[in-house]
Amino acid sequence: MVVVLGPNRYGKAETRVVQVTRHGDAHRVKDLNVSATLSGDMTEVHLSGDNSAVLPTDTQKNTVYAFAKKHGIGAIEDFALLLARHFVGTQSAVRHARVAIEEYTWERNGSNGHSFARAGRETRTCVAHVDGSGERVVSGLRGLVVMNTTNSEFWGFAKDKYTTLTETRDRILATEVAASWRHADFPTYWDKSHETARWALLAAFADTYSLSLQQTLYAMGSRVLAECPEICEVRLSLPNKHHFEVDLSHFGLDNDGEIFLAADRPYGLIEGTVLREDAPAAGPAWE
Ligand SMILES: O=c1[nH]c(=O)c2[nH]c(=O)[nH]c2[nH]1
Known part of the structure; x- marks a missing residue:
């Protein structure tokens, strides 16, 4: 042997x-x-x-x-x-x-x-x-918990005999952002670059009228690339922290998008990469 x-x-x-x-x-x-x-x-x-x-x-x-x-x-x-x-x-x-x-x-x-x-x-x-072969830096953050209490819908999805999810035109969208971004060039000030990328993630989450968390993910990654010329690739991992409207009719109460059960698991996990078309080769950056 x-x-x-x-x-x-x-x-x-x-x-x-x-x-x-x-x-x-x-x-x-x-x-x-x-x-x-x-x-x-x-x-x-x-x-x-x-x-x-x-x-x-x-x-x-x-x-x-x-x-x-x-x-x-x-x-x-x-x-x-x-x-x-x-x-x-x-x-x-x-x-x-x-x-x-x-x-x-x-x-x-x-x-x-x-x-x-x-x-x-x-x-x-x-x-x-x-x-x-050179120097490479990937920066990022994790544990950034965000929530929109409206401007989120989810409908028109594929259905089969196991589908029970009802379509919604108004739901809570919440996630815990884990993001990392690769630099094509090193910024003069890393702290400033990080601050701008973080702000771009938050701004895109707040501003996007969401038809799915996937769409929000793409908007968040795109905003980082738009705001930070030194960044060429963004990877995002977004758990969908489901909030279910509680059925209060048993108690003679109505619930018009006011009382929710915040489920900690299972959660949808939406992951994706957004990058410039001409991003340089990554080399060992992500290892
Ligand atoms: O934004 C969403 N994307 C999905 O893929 C999905 N699947 C699901 O059950 N709820 C949601 N929400």
Whole structure:
């Protein structure tokens, strides 16, 4: 039997780093979850246990903390690129570094400058790749929960003998947005680019008179591309958080779109990609 080593990679997953910057009494918090993944000339460690090419995952973790102190944490895309460039640039055996970062946002709690509350469930994300073919960054967010209480219909759908869903000309449309977007060019300011893309998603969700969540998805992705010239591809995953009007007739009450059961499962899951026709090749961006 002949076996060979296939694709492999290794790294330190989920290094949690919190940076508190103190401007007098007004503190600022950056709260990240950093996952580094390295690959390259790693045959010997797998075949013979020779570790000479292996930068320990423990070192990768330490680098995250040291770089947070030395360089500070600004936009997560800048921090991810800094780390990825460092691993590829300083370790000859490392040909490809992937650094994925999640950022959790804290809001001020009161006015004392040092008390914070976690801001909802929304998480900002990015994945940076650095290798011999170049640098690629995918940014995004997840956990952004949105709801329209009208301007949503769903009718004219295919039916078979198992279809019981009634057509509706007015329903609640709610979802928890998970979106990621690929950059054809790097923006000057990652934070500004993220803010604009996020705003575009929200604006399109609010403005679209929806005949299906699929149509809303396409509108959201298109709006990001319209507002952000540096972005060439948007991927969206939208759970349809169903709200069912409750039948209150048993209690002698009518219900004209006022009382709903918010079902947590099962949920429809609408996923799609919207991209520029001339988007450059993605390379490893989405891996
Ligand atoms: O916007 C929707 N898209 C669907 O594909 C679908 N399917 C369903 O049962 N409800 C909905 N709503």
